[in-house]
Amino acid sequence: MGGVTRESLEEAFYEFIKVVATRIPADVYEAVKRAYEGETNKLAKAQLEAILRDMEVACAKSRPICQDTGTPYVYIEIGDDFPLRSEVADALISALKRVTKEGHLRPNAVDPVRLKNSGDNTGRYIPWIHWELVPGDELKVHFMSKGGGSEAPSTLKMIPPLRGWKELAKTVVEAIAEAGPLPCPPVIVGVAVAAGADIALTLAKKALLRPIGVRHDDPFIARLEETILEYVNRLGVGPHGFGGYYTALDVKMEYSYRHPASFAIGVVTSCWATRRGSMIVRSDGSWEITSKHLAPAGDGCRVE
């Protein structure tokens, strides 16, 4: 190949965003399937069954999993020697506009001042893009279509450090209990401890990118994730609030070093329709989706 161009990059993003909108990540599908198989509460089981069928219909017909196709969050790791720089955002925005125009994404970007929907999922600061400069000549893109309903339980607490961890337990359990059925449980919960308010919420949200069941590298954080998950599920909110075991499919935790005087706690959730994906683009223009998704196979859909 003759090297990556602005056009080839847009084409790759276009295909990538379509996959994220219509094919649920394999880890999410399998987690809901396990929940369905283990659930004994009938109303909860019926909800999980509808969720699985929805994921399968969306995949088979190449349709959005949920009508709320979310706010586009993009996490980019760009290599020092990747040939394109600021054009990456430009290509991404063009791709997003095309995917929206073709009806794969609902236009969700609204100007809060003029109350006007841009109609193409782009606008001031949207897509929301995080940049990270890394060694090498590759481009890695993580895309998340973040549903609006599951933004509701987002919580930020600035706690005196002596009470920090005690308050963390209460903050998480309370946020999930208060939200009840609103964020479309079973959810994935992101939790972070950090030096500042913005860091806590950013890290909590970024933690949602890690697949279900994949634990944090730090063994103590990994144990905290498992323990918090157990207690969130003991609340008994259940799928769409109908009781049953699964209020959360997983808890993802992250932390930064904190300031001696501050202990910021961030809690976010992502609905069962957690849509995220990862791709890599090489300098020669070749690219691939590196995340696993539900995919059409024969007359149905299967995990790749």
Place this chain on the structure above:
Amino acid sequence: MEARVFRLKTPLSDSDIEKLRVGDIVYITGLMVTARDEAHKKVLETLESGKSLPIDLRGLVLYHCGPVARRRPDGSWEIIAAGPTTSMRMESVEAEFIEKTGVKMIVGKGGMGARTAEAMRKHKAVYAVFTGGAGALAAERISRVVDVYWLEELGIPEAMWVFEVEDFGPLVVTIDSTGKNYYQERMKDVKAKVPSLAEELSKRIQEILGEARK
């Protein structure tokens, strides 16, 4: 206990509605009309100013939904995804909406509050949930777009869509016409568990941190 299942056609009558109880499952055939935040405002403003609505909502099903829709080459609409949106956002205006429009059933997700439940008791209506997020599944049950109002002004998700649906469901009734509110009662139980679970979780966290700091 097995849930009772009802298959109902619009327009819905008071006697259709009075049969339904919290926990029942309903499938709807007929007309469902969407409205989210802005369309609620628009409907109430229109009626306030003495004008009539583009469609008579009496006996119909109001659906809290902002669909993904695509225009076919022949100009007709194809609904790509159409699951429910969070109903609580409409709580402040829903009692008035029920009273003034005569809708008999509201479909959404996440439940509604005390004022809506009271209006449902008074005006004989029910609230039911469709699986939140299941937008592709919902679209399968929409056979046709009959009309769309205020599209230019409000945009695709906020416009008022009139869907012809067939066996749209399963819808689980969570507020019935006696004013019983399933979610409100359930969530009271859930919230009651918070203090003891938080206390216990806090101890477990301290144990893990104790090991980390050895």
